[in-house]
Structures are given as C-alpha cells and as structure tokens.
Amino acid sequence: MKFDMTSRAQLGTAAAALALAAGALGYGLATWRHEDPPAATAQGGRKILYWYDPMVPSQHFDKPGKSPFMDMELVPKYADEAASGETGVAIDPARTQSLGLRIAEARTGTLGSSLTATGTIEFNERDVAIVQARTGGFVQRVYARAPGDVIGAGAPLADILVPEWAGAQAEYLAVRRIGDAGLAHAARQRLLLLGMPAGTVAAVERSGRPHNVVTISAPTGGTIKTLGVRAGMTVASGQTLAEVNGLGTVWLNAAVPEAMAGRLRPGQSATATLAAYPGERFMGRIAAILPSVAAESRTLTVRIELPNRAGRLRPGMFASVDLGRAARSALLVPSEAIIRTGKRALVMLALPQGRYRPAEVQTGAEAGGQTEILAGLAEGEKIVASGQFLIDSEANLSGIEARPISGPAATPRAEAPSTGAYRTNGRIESISGDRITLSHAAVPALKWPAMTMTFKLGSPALARGFKKGDRVVFGFDQAAEGPVVRTLSREAAR
Incomplete structure (x- = not known):
C-alpha cells in the first residue's frame, strides 16, 4: 500500500513537469510566429x-x-x-515582351479619306416641269405616250380643241382687214390673254384663217412621271395634264452615320461607283444635308447631285460613294493606341526608365488605322500601341493621374521638332519680325472662340514665303511668354 502511494506521487510529479515543458514549447512557438516579418524581402533588400x-x-x-x-x-x-516620387507605372523591361507591349511614336503624316456610304439614285426633284392646259377645251388627239417614257424637249403630248378661240380669231382677222392698227393690236392682245400661244397667233396671221386646235408639248426633255390626258376627255383651264422630270442630273441619296455629320458640308466633292458600271467613277457634289436623322438607324441623308450624261444613271440604282476630303497633314498616332473611356480619350506615354503614364488627348478624324491628335501630344512622344489597357488598369489601382491636355508635354526628340500641342487653321492678317497676327478658328481644347490674335513665331523663318491674306494651318504651344507658333503651312484647297 505504501509502495502504491509512493508510485502515484512520482507519476504525478512527472506529469506536471511534462505539462510545464509543453507549455513552454507552445509559448516559444507562438513567440517565434509573432515575430515573423509581415512582408517578404527580395534579393537586394527591396521589400x-x-x-x-x-x-x-x-x-x-x-x-x-x-x-x-x-x-x-x-x-x-x-x-x-x-x-517613389516618380510619376508613372514602372515595368521591368524584361517583362514588356511577355506583356505584348508595342511602342509607337506620334508623327506628322498625311490623313486621307475614309468616309464612305451607300445610297440609291433618285430623280432630281428640282428639275420637274408641270404641263397644264392654259384654257378649257376637248382632247381631240393624244400621242403614244405613257408614264415612264423618256421624251425630248418639245415632244407633243395631246391636241386640244378650244371652241372659244374660233370666234376671237375670226374677230382679229376681221379687224386686220379693216386696217385699224390700234384695234388690231387690241384684238391680238385679247388672243394672248385667252391663253393662246404666240406661235398659234402667228399661224393665224400667216394663214388668214382660225386655228382653234392647240398642241400641248413637253417644255423640257426627261421622263414622264404622270400623264393625265386621254382622248375625248374635257379639260379645264389650269388642269395638270402631265409631269415631266428631267434626267440631265440625278440625286444620290446616301445614308451617313450621324457621328460623321460634322465632317460634311454642302458643295463638298464626292465620288460614286455603281455595280452597273464596274471600274467607272462618277464625280458630283453634295447638294444638301437633310435636317432630319432616322431614329432607327441613327443616320442622316446626304443628297449628292451627279451629272447624268446619256441617261446612264437610272433612279433606283444602288451606289457606293466616297465623301472624304482631300488628304491633309496632321499629327497621327495608331488608332489602337487610343483608350476611350466614354468621357475622354487617353494614350499611355512610354517614359524613360521603363515607366508609363496616361495622358489625356483630343482626337480628330480617323482614317487608315491612324487617328488625328488635335491636342495633348507633341511630335516625337512615344506611346504604347498594344497592351496599354493592362498598364492603364495598374495606373488606376496606383492612383496615378493622367497628364491633362493643358499639361506640359514631354520634350520631343531633336530629330523630331515639335508641331505644337494645339492645331487649328486661320488667315494671316499681318507679319512683323517674329510676330504674326492670325484670324483663327476656335480651339476647343483651350475653350478659345474664333478670334484674331498675335502669336510669337518659334522661328522667323516659319513665315518666309507667306503674306497677308494667306489661308494657313498652324500648330502652337502655350509658353510662358504666350502662344508660340511651331509649324505653319498653307491650307489645302477645297
């Protein structure tokens, strides 16, 4: 019994020691984990x-x-x-290829035309002649005409018997035989007032007998759109007998997206092609831009007037039309480089040391995969043309603000002189030394209205060969001393 009690006491002492050791081990583990650093450290000591x-x-x-x-x-x-205090997102140059980044450069180039549309040939509704009866009578004869026939000017349509003319003509002939010039003149005027053509009056004077049958003829050549005269019918004075539409010119009514409306103006040249005449091009001009927009397709109708030699262009034909203007010089970047957010347009600048920063730009026309930059970039600045959306996402997460349009542009390369952050057109009012006064169009990027103001020339040689009254396109910067013209060229003839 004494042995048992001693054994139990020894076992209890051993268990207590084991528990104490386990507690110390757990405390040590907890302390070791608590002191683990919160972030890893790469080679070179960068956290x-x-x-x-x-x-x-x-x-x-x-x-x-x-x-x-x-x-x-x-x-x-x-x-x-x-x-880091540096602006932009930093990417290891070794990873740019795996990310698919492709760098492009803003350069001055030629912006061509890319505005095409489709439409149908229609009658020129301005070239319509209405044939009416000048006096009441009976249709004595009709000629073989029908709606849709193409006739020439002076083609006869119908013969109308006018009984009222017989008595007036007999009276005129009797007065002429009397020899009273005053009465004869009054009688002749009466014939004209009755609606008698001058040719019929002359025929009466030559033959000496009444002519009470008049032939109604087409005053112009074209196609008969409507014909309302038949043999034996009675016609009233002023009744419409036929409607003739000329074919010397036709309209091409083209459907153009409303987003392109600002690029069009009446008088602008256009070139049409038709499947009926492959390889041929028909030149015309915009006659009108109709005021309404189709709600279903969001398109507006542009009316183009085309000459119709030999009547080859027939109403109802389908045509494609090129509405672009002549090629012009502009600061261009690849269209794929533009990031459109719905509120503004951005490009991703490629800065030195593998850094990138978004920059806001104002875009203009687009053609051939190139987009015109009106403001926000200078020639020679490098941008990301592919993979820019990945960098833009990282820039948003890092809170990096985009360079505003009015902000400073990067210094252009020496071999690519600046064309100015802003471009517009105007008229030279005067040139004096290193100053030039221009009446220029509005500059939306700076919220400038159209006005006349004096600019400093970046180099007096820019104005060499120009004179007062010349129409020019120019690029300028906003410098500390005021706006400075960087480029100056003649405006393309329209």
Missing part, C-alpha cells in the same frame, strides 16, 4: 508588398508562384515603387 498577375492586377497574392488566371509567373509589387 515586396505582394505578388500579382499583370493581366488581373486587382488580385493580390502573399507568395510567388503561377497565376491562377494565366499560364505565367506572378509579378512582385515592391514597396519602393508605391512610395
């Missing part, structure tokens, strides 16, 4: 905040490895990148 997939930059990971979204390694985000 890593997290890893991320460049394709999905909003998702962060606490360790390196393969991306769950793409078959690529996660990229580290360093603490010094977030705290």
